[in-house]
Amino acid sequence: MQAQTMNLPAYDHTRIHFGFIIGINSTNFVIQNIPDLGHHFDGTLKAINSQPQSGFNLGIVSELKIGTYLKLRFVPDLAFAERDLAYSFAGPVDTFTSVKKVISTFLDFPVDIKLISKRLNNFQAYILTGVKYTTDLASQSNVNQQLAGINATVRLIRNDYSYEAGVGVQFFLPYFKFGIEMKISQGVRNLLVPDESIYTQSIQTLRSKVFLLSFTFEG
Numbered sequence: 001m002q003a004q005t006m007n008l009p010a011y012d013h014t015r016i017h018f019g020f021i022i023g024i025n026s027t028n029f030v031i032q033n034i035p036d037l038g039h040h041f042d043g044t045l046k047a048i049n050s051q052p053q054s055g056f057n058l059g060i061v062s063e064l065k066i067g068t069y070l071k072l073r074f075v076p077d078l079a080f081a082e083r084d085l086a087y088s089f090a091g092p093v094d095t096f097t098s099v100k101k102v103i104s105t106f107l108d109f110p111v112d113i114k115l116i117s118k119r120l121n122n123f124q125a126y127i128l129t130g131v132k133y134t135t136d137l138a139s140q141s142n143v144n145q146q147l148a149g150i151n152a153t154v155r156l157i158r159n160d161y162s163y164e165a166g167v168g169v170q171f172f173l174p175y176f177k178f179g180i181e182m183k184i185s186q187g188v189r190n191l192l193v194p195d196e197s198i199y200t201q202s203i204q205t206l207r208s209k210v211f212l213l214s215f216t217f218e219g
Contacts, residue, residue, distance in 0.1 A: 004121045007172040012119065015065045019176070019218030023057035025210055027081035027104070030186075032205040045202055046095060047088040055081040061216055063114070071114040073128065079106040081210070085154055087199065100154050100199055105137040110164060110185075122172040132162040132185055134208075141193050154200060155193035160208055162187045170216070179216035185209070 011017075029050035038046060059077025066072050085100045112130030139158040166183030187208030194200055 007122050007174050008177065011172065011177065012065070017061075017063045017177075017218050019061040019216055021057065021059045021061050021075055021077060021214050021216045023059075023077075023079075023212050023214030025055045025057055025079055025081055025212045026052045027055060027083050028052035028209045028211075029083055029085065029102075030205075030207040030209050031085075031203060034202055034204050037202060040202065041198055044089050045087060045198065046090055048202060049086045049088070051084040051086055051099075053082040053084060055079060057108075057212060057214065059108070061218055063218070069116050069118070071116065073110075073112045073114050073130075075108075075110055075112075077108050079108055080104075081106060085199070087202075102154055102156065103138055104156070107135050107137060109133045112164070112166075119172075124170050124172075125168070126170070127165075127167050128183070129165045130163075132164055134160045134162065134187075136160070152195070152197040152199055154206075155195070156191040156206070157189065157193060160187050160189050160191060162208065162210075166212075175219075177216075177218045179214075179218070181212075181214045181216065183212045183214070185212070 031048055031050055033048055057077045057079040059075050062074045064072040081104045083102045087098045088095055110130055110132035112128040114126050114128040116124050116126040136158050140155045141157050162185040164183055164185040166181055168179055168181030170177055170179035190205040192200055192203055192206040
């Protein structure tokens, strides 16, 4: 039986590696309503739900070896995301829903510690954890909504901080390393910009939650 060829045998002896990443994200909100929501607004607003939508990420991978099985990873990326907030109101006859779309264009700056397994031929697995700074280029935090009425939007502050964790596998091919990774990020800040709209007065805190499936290509 012929032994499997070891691709890129000197890869782990190199201190710094670069590459790129493409990903599919599912972006959501963690909502905390105001207390006793049903007793406010004349009892018309019954519930608020977040509906995650899909987007995509493009970024650059930089990895620094800091130990035999430990790496520091920096992956700045551009992410396009959308989240829907569905407000259920009690109408004269039946309940109806008003959906507010929140569209974002993120610049993400995550820094992660990556713990990798011992290499098995051309395969490795890993776990990672870290923190992320995000700025939303599409933020409408400064838009005046006094005359918006039913067309009012849910505005978010521009900057956020998250903690994140993930798992992945990577395959050493003849000319590059290919990786598949799943990662979840939980925002820390309350993103909501308060105003006089029912769409914001009904919410106490609004935090970001992101699931990312990504594919990496490193040389």
